[in-house]
Amino acid sequence: MQTLQISIYVLGMLIALALIFDFMNGFHDAANAIATVVSTGVLKPQTAVAMAALFNFVAIFVFHQLTVAATVGKGTIDPGVVDQYVIFGALTGAIVWNIVTWYYGIPSSSSHALIGGLVGAAVAKSGTGALISAGLIKTVVFIVLSPLLGFLFGSLMMLIVSWIFVRSTPRRVDKWFRRLQLFSAASYSLGHGGNDAQKTIGIIWMLLIAAGYSTAGAKEPPLWVIVSCYTAISFGTLFGGWRIVKTMGQKITKLKPVGGFCAETGGAITLFTATALGVPVSTTHTITGAIVGVGSAQKMSAVRWGVAGNIVWAWIFTIPASAFVAAIAWWIGHHIM
Helix, strand or coil: CCCCCCCHHHHHHHHHHHHHHHHHHHHHHHHHHHHHHHHCCCCCHHHHHHHHHHHHHHHHHCCCCCHHHHHHHHCCECHHHCCHHHHHHHHHHHHHHHHHHHHCCCCCCHHHHHHHHHHHHHHHHHCHHHECHHHHHHHHHHHHHHHHHHHHHHHHHHHHHHHHCCCCCHHHHHHHHHHHHHHHHHHHHHHHHHHHHHHHHHHHHHHHHHHCCCCCCCCCCCHHHHHHHHHHHHHHHHHCCHHHHHHHHHHCCCCCHHHHHHHHHHHHHHHHHHHHHCCCCCHHHHHHHHHHHHHHHHCHHHCCHHHHHHHHHHHHHHHHHHHHHHHHHHHHHHHHC
């Protein structure tokens, strides 16, 4: 693969843009990790975001294999088409879609916005031949599979817990799960950091390989890339996306501590599994599916299906919308860089 002729200033600008996306990913997706624990009243918002941010960063010590980063960096688009304009277009498309959905309080996927951005910029440059079907198919399959797994694990957890505590008083159950929800929220934040930070690692890694600062055969990118991406997403989470918290925590279904525990645990199981398989899944899709699963395990009418339906439409539009913006940004990049 031919090495790009790219100035150190442009390279630095693109890395900074990637870290801005990473920060926004944490900011946008903070609601996924904290909405349930805040809405059930187990933690105050400030405490919840601090805990989520901490475990976002702690994930760096847990997920040593950068399988998700490898999928994004080497398995989504042909490395041969990667240049500064493709990276600029991909990141701009993802950031713009994140801002729009954050503003309107829509819990869309930052992950799929990034994948859509890569697709749009790569196709704008070289057509559909630039896409790697295996990596994209795996990602698209999990667009459907991750909320279904979240739903399955969330509802199963709710049924198991209901069976175990069938003879316990509501007060005793509430007391136990107020404590246990601290563990489940921490686990979900760990899974969030482990999967989502690696997506930005993959983008910067892709850029460094194209610019000749890393080799295509390297097993992982430089350590500074890993640390900076985990740091950026942690700070993003710390500032929190408050517009989305209410939608995730209360509008889909009314949650109690036991329901919050089951949703977070079901979501965490899904994220840990996907990260081990190297699949860049959406934490938004996963926790939404888990919350719906918990609500429907109690009774179908407990779920506000209209709200859930609106969220699904946002999922459907994320990749094409961010791809469209990325294609425009790719063209703009050629005129300003």
